[in-house]
Amino acid sequence: MAELIYQADCYVTDFEARVTRVEGNKLFLDRTAFHPTSGGVANDTGFIESSSGRWNVIDVIEEGDVAHLLDSKPDLSVGDIVRGHIDWDRRYRLMRLHTADHILTAILYKEKGALVTGGHIDPEYAKSDFSLERGEREVFEEAIKKVNEIASSGIEVKIYFLPREEAMKIPGIVKLAAKMPPTLEKLRIVEIPGIDIQADGGPHVRNTREIGEVKLLKVENKGKGKKRVYFTVP
The missing domain is CATH 3.30.980.10 (Threonyl-trna Synthetase; Chain A, domain 2)
Structure with a gap:
């Protein structure tokens, strides 16, 4: 399970994490500030980037772990380091x-x-x-x-x-x-x-x-x- 950064500090908008799994355009991380749709509250959006590219986070889903649904399949592998950025206004x-x-x-x-x-x-x-x-x-x-x-x-x-x-x-x-x-x-x-x-x-x-x-x-x-x-x- 990913560390849920937002549960400790709701004001974190930028974070660094390690890729734990990639399934098509779903990305899983060892820690995240992105809140999935849960408890009646809509999901966060924003983007995730690395040295190999940038991908918009269009949905965040709770699937036993937090799945970040990206706008395209990311050029990422397990162990890669990425940075996440939350749409703060939303x-x-x-x-x-x-x-x-x-x-x-x-x-x-x-x-x-x-x-x-x-x-x-x-x-x-x-x-x-x-x-x-x-x-x-x-x-x-x-x-x-x-x-x-x-x-x-x-x-x-x-x-x-x-x-x-x-x-x-x-x-x-x-x-x-x-x-x-x-x-x-x-x-x-x-x-x-x-x-x-x-x-x-x-x-x-x-x-x-x-x-x-x-x-x-x-x-x-x-x-x-x-x-x-x-x-x-x-």
Whole structure:
């Protein structure tokens, strides 16, 4: 398994790594800062280069290991050294939306008992599904207002690891309606002190002030007891 640089430091945009496998236009490395599509958060893009060429990373996939899908078959062999470069603008929007989503999820969980039943975060906007019997637009307007109040207060976002057994004793550590964290010995924890704590493997900002002002886009009824909210950041 590749070392996941983004789990330790979400702000790393350039890194050096060694090729461990090449399968067509899929490239595998011993370490990477590229985040694959996972946990409802879209993948990073960018490029990988070496002395023999440069290739755009058009997708990043979790296949038991992290596969970097390139725009063409790379002229690379196992053991070659490459440099990876993340599209920072895309990554940073994903980080801001992801942290905002954690705050929104915490508010609806605490105030309405709502669990997350689905969703996805793209650079343009985030969408989240919640288990809510009553979910009029006013409910989400009030929740987004509270998200912005919390974001503007400038709370430091903490990221650390805990043994799985210890982590699973924390109330609300999992807010997904039908999914448990992977069966790892240690879980990566994302905590916004006083607001939220969740087991989570994706990229986040260091401080809630970085989120900016969250804007509610629309609310949809997706069936009995299921409401979907769309929101974005500047």
